[in-house]
Amino acid sequence: MNKEIAENVLEVRRRIAAAAARAGRRADEVTLVAVTKTRSPEQMAAAVEAGCCDLGENRVQEYVEKREKTQYLAENGEKNLKNLKIKWHLIGHLQRNKVKYIADSVGLIHSVDSFRLAEEIEARAAACDRRIEILIQLNPAGEEQKSGVAPAEAEGLALEIAGRFPHVAVTGLMAVVPVADDPEAVRSYFREVRELFDAIQAQHGSGALPWMKQLSMGMTHDYEVAVEEGATIVRVGTGIFGPRG
Numbered sequence: 001m002n003k004e005i006a007e008n009v010l011e012v013r014r015r016i017a018a019a020a021a022r023a024g025r026r027a028d029e030v031t032l033v034a035v036t037k038t039r040s041p042e043q044m045a046a047a048v049e050a051g052c053c054d055l056g057e058n059r060v061q062e063y064v065e066k067r068e069k070t071q072y073l074a075e076n077g078e079k080n081l082k083n084l085k086i087k088w089h090l091i092g093h094l095q096r097n098k099v100k101y102i103a104d105s106v107g108l109i110h111s112v113d114s115f116r117l118a119e120e121i122e123a124r125a126a127a128c129d130r131r132i133e134i135l136i137q138l139n140p141a142g143e144e145q146k147s148g149v150a151p152a153e154a155e156g157l158a159l160e161i162a163g164r165f166p167h168v169a170v171t172g173l174m175a176v177v178p179v180a181d182d183p184e185a186v187r188s189y190f191r192e193v194r195e196l197f198d199a200i201q202a203q204h205g206s207g208a209l210p211w212m213k214q215l216s217m218g219m220t221h222d223y224e225v226a227v228e229e230g231a232t233i234v235r236v237g238t239g240i241f242g243p244r245g
């Protein structure tokens with residue numbers, strides 16, 4: 001099992017590198033986040049030992065439980081885990097009343113889609129005396145059941161947050177695109193998000209939005225297309241751990 005996870009991590013990295021090369025990019029411009037929702041702490045440990053130190057959870061309660069269990073594993077037995085620094089990503093919808101549970105440990109929140117959520121992150125980050133990195137989540141296809149702001153609102157929200165909240169670092173954009181049988185079908189969404197990202201960066205990167213560097217897009221079925229279109233973070237679950245039960 002563990003061997004399989006390690007092999008999958010290598011395979012995903014190989015494909016990321018190939019996709020990056022096709023776009024004239026370097027493989028190390030892309031961070032692989034292993035999406036560990038529904039996976040056991042032992043499976044997570046296998047991914048970390050295979051060199052995947054960025055872990056993504058989509059629900060706060062599971063995040064908190066997994067983080068505690070992983071710390072326990074690191075301190076008791078899993079020697080290899082001990083020396084590895086895990087960066088925790090919150091990739092799912094975040095309710096304001098849950099921010100307090102992750103504020104002291106989260107590495108990057110991918111799913112900020114409102115001023116009020118950012119306001120709560122600011123308060124909790126200030127209380128922990130740290131600056132929390134966030135991405136503005138986009139819903140480029142306007143899908144009803146998905147959270148995220150319309151692309152046209154992203155720049156305004158990013159500026160509003162950056163202007164008001166010193167303990168929040170607006171680090172980039174995140175997008176969830178429709179599920180399609182053929183990943184080519186979503187290429188135009190990735191490209192649109194990438195062009196928006198470039199425009200915001202060009203306009204504000206040396207001014208109001210100095211940390212605007214990350215573009216989180218692409219999951220198991222479409223991460224290669226996302227990398228070709230400029231993703232700097234891909235979020236892969238099934239491709240590393242197999243189908244979710």
Ligand SMILES: *Cc1c(COP(=O)(O)O)cnc(C)c1O
Pocket residue numbers: 035037058091092176219220221235236237238239
């Ligand atoms: C579950 C999830 C993923 C990973 O999905 P896979 O298809 O298993 O790679 C990526 N991003 C978000 C926001 C998710 O909820």
